[in-house]
Amino acid sequence: xxxxxxxWPWYIGGPLIGLMVPLLLLIGNKxxxxxxxxxxxxxxxxxxxxxxxxxxxxxxxxxxxFVAGIAMGGFLTYLTTPADYEISLSSETKxxxxxxxxxxFSGMVPSEIFSWSxxxxxxxxxFMIFGGxxxxxxxxxxxxxxxGHTIMGLSNFSxxxxxxxxxxxxxxxxxxxxxxPFVI
Amino acid sequence: xxxxxxLILGVFFGxxxxxxxxxxxxxIQEMFRFQSFHMYGVIGSALVVxxxxxxxxxxxxxxTFEGEAINLxxxxxxxxxxxxxxxxxxxxxxxGACPGPIFALIGDGNLIFLLVLLSAILGTWIYGxxxxxxxx
Numbered sequence: 001x002x003x004x005x006x007x008w009p010w011y012i013g014g015p016l017i018g019l020m021v022p023l024l025l026l027i028g029n030k031x032x033x034x035x036x037x038x039x040x041x042x043x044x045x046x047x048x049x050x051x052x053x054x055x056x057x058x059x060x061x062x063x064x065x066f067v068a069g070i071a072m073g074g075f076l077t078y079l080t081t082p083a084d085y086e087i088s089l090s091s092e093t094k095x096x097x098x099x100x101x102x103x104x105f106s107g108m109v110p111s112e113i114f115s116w117s118x119x120x121x122x123x124x125x126x127f128m129i130f131g132g133x134x135x136x137x138x139x140x141x142x143x144x145x146x147x148g149h150t151i152m153g154l155s156n157f158s159x160x161x162x163x164x165x166x167x168x169x170x171x172x173x174x175x176x177x178x179x180x181p182f183v184i
Numbered sequence: 185x186x187x188x189x190x191l192i193l194g195v196f197f198g199x200x201x202x203x204x205x206x207x208x209x210x211x212i213q214e215m216f217r218f219q220s221f222h223m224y225g226v227i228g229s230a231l232v233v234x235x236x237x238x239x240x241x242x243x244x245x246x247x248t249f250e251g252e253a254i255n256l257x258x259x260x261x262x263x264x265x266x267x268x269x270x271x272x273x274x275x276x277x278x279x280g281a282c283p284g285p286i287f288a289l290i291g292d293g294n295l296i297f298l299l300v301l302l303s304a305i306l307g308t309w310i311y312g313x314x315x316x317x318x319x320x
Contacts, residue, residue, distance in 0.1 A: 007203060007204070007205050008200075008203040008204045009225075010204065010221070010222050010223075010224075010225030010226045010229060011225060011229055012204070013200050013201075013203060013204025013206070013226055014204070014225055014226040014227065014228065014229030014230045014233075015229050015230065015232070015233045016196075016200045017197070017200055017201070017204070017206075017226065017230040017233075018229065018230035018231060018232065018233025018234040018237070019233055019237075020193065020196075020197055021233070021234040021237050021238065022234075022237035022238075022240075022241065023193060024193065025237075025241065025248070025254050025256075026246065026248055026249060026254070027189055027193070027248065027249055028189070028190070028248060028249075028250070029248045029250075029252050029254055029255055030190075031255075031256075034282070034283040034284040034287075035282075035283040035308075037283070038283065038304055038305050038307075038308040039308055039312070041305050041308075042305060042308050042309045042312060046309060048309075048313075050309075050312045050313055051315075051316075052311075052312035052313075052315050053309075053312050061187060062187050062190040063190075065187040065188075065190040065191045065194065066190045066191070066193060066194040066197070067194060067283075067284075067287045068191060068194060068287075069190065069191040069192060069193060069194015069195040069196075069197070069198060070194045070195075070197055070198035070201070070284055070287040070288050070291070071194075071198060071287040071288065071290050071291035072191070072194070072195045072198060072291055073194060073195040073196065073197060073198020073199035073200075073201070073202065073288060073291060074198045074199075074201075074202050074207070074287065074288035074289060074290065074291025074292035074293075075291035075292065075293075076195065076198075076199050076291075077198075077199055077202035077203055077288075077291075077292055078202075078291065078292045078293045081292075087205055087208055087210050087211065089210050089211075089214060089220075090214055090219040090220040092217070092219040093210065093213055093214040093217055093219045093220065096213075096217060096219075097210070097213060105210065107294070108202075108205070108207055108208040108209065108210075108289060108292060108294060109208065109209040109210075109280060109289065109294055109297075110209060110210070113209075114209070114294065114296050114297070115296060116296055119296075119299065126278065127278050127279060128279070128296065128299050128300050128303065129299065129303045130275075130278070130303070131275045131278030131279035131300065131303070132275065132279060132286075132299065132300035132301065132302070132303025132304040132306075132307065133275070133303045133304065133306060133307035133310075134271050134272065134274050134275025134278065134307060135272055135275040135276065135279060135281070135282065135283060135286070135300070135303075135304045135307060136303065136304035136305055136306060136307025136308035136309075136310075136311070137268075137271060137272075137275075137307035137308065137310060137311045138268045138269065138270070138271030138272025138273070138274070138275055138307070139268065139272045139282075139283060139304075139308075140268065140307075140308045140311040140312070141264050141267060141268025141271060141272075141311055141318065142264055142265050142266075142267075142268030142269040142271075142272055143259050143260070143262070143264060143265065143268070144259060145272065145282050145283045145284070146276075146282040146283075146284070147282070147283070147284050148259075149259070149265075149269070150227060150231075151227075151230050151231065151234055152234070153258065153259060154231055154234070154235075155231060155234025155235045155237070155238050156234075156238050156256055156258055157235075157258075158258035158259060159258075159261055160258065160259045160260060160261040160262065160265045161258070161259065161265075163261070163265040163266050163269065164265040164266070164268070164269035165269070166266075166269070167265065167266050167267070167268070167269020167270040167271075167272070167273055168269050168270075168272055168273040168276060169216075169273060170269075170270050170273055171269065171270040171271060171272060171273020171274040171275075171276065171277070172212075172215075172216045172273040172274070172276050172277040173216055173273075173277075174270075174273070174274065175216075175273065175274045175276075175277035175278055176213065176216035176217060176277045177216075177217075179274070180277065180278075183278075
């Protein structure tokens, strides 16, 4: 079962990701989206009388099952991935990242940045805590993330999704090319 | 249990995201540096399938498995899409993850992303708190 323990090329994974759009629509009239789940967690656990979190989150609980499934899907991959897994990254990216001080290219994320021992450093604070904060704050402000806007919304020719997606890339390019060297 | 199907679809989605390596910080860096076609191929081909599917749905009006008419209402157009989108983009490049991949990364054994998830929940909460005061 080679396809289970080797990475998939874009032309296999991409179309399968796109297939989630009609599957969710046909099965349950649901538009693909992930970041709303974070709002439902707030509404369920810490609503604190904030109007934005006063709604019947149980009506949207399918989304929480969906993200729980995503984590389980990740775990299935974990079981089928060899321990010394390394992404076949482009050599230019490798060179760029090495010049920024990254030396460990094993796994999905650089262990030098994303580790428990790095949580108390300035770098850890920026990448994990502040980075996560921006994801939660930004996706809700934009009313969606890469799945809800870039995949679902753009597939539906939604103008707000096009604007949001341009924003995603503007933010990502600013961070990568201008800010990252100062915080890494 | 009526939500089991979404759990199963989630497993499918999480498995694809991980196998295609779109949950990787390295891949996101490669994308924002325009040094590989991989991520653009993933997003582009996902979009082709998504667009064709929605065009077919618009043309043939299939009902859902439960007999409902399919709802394709788009999201409202606001300035928030641009401002919030850019803010999310900054976080995307820092963490190398969007919300879906955060969950997949945790499942894939990168438990440190529980911390990123908690921070993202906090960010969502602070947005809810400040919503009325923010330009939209």
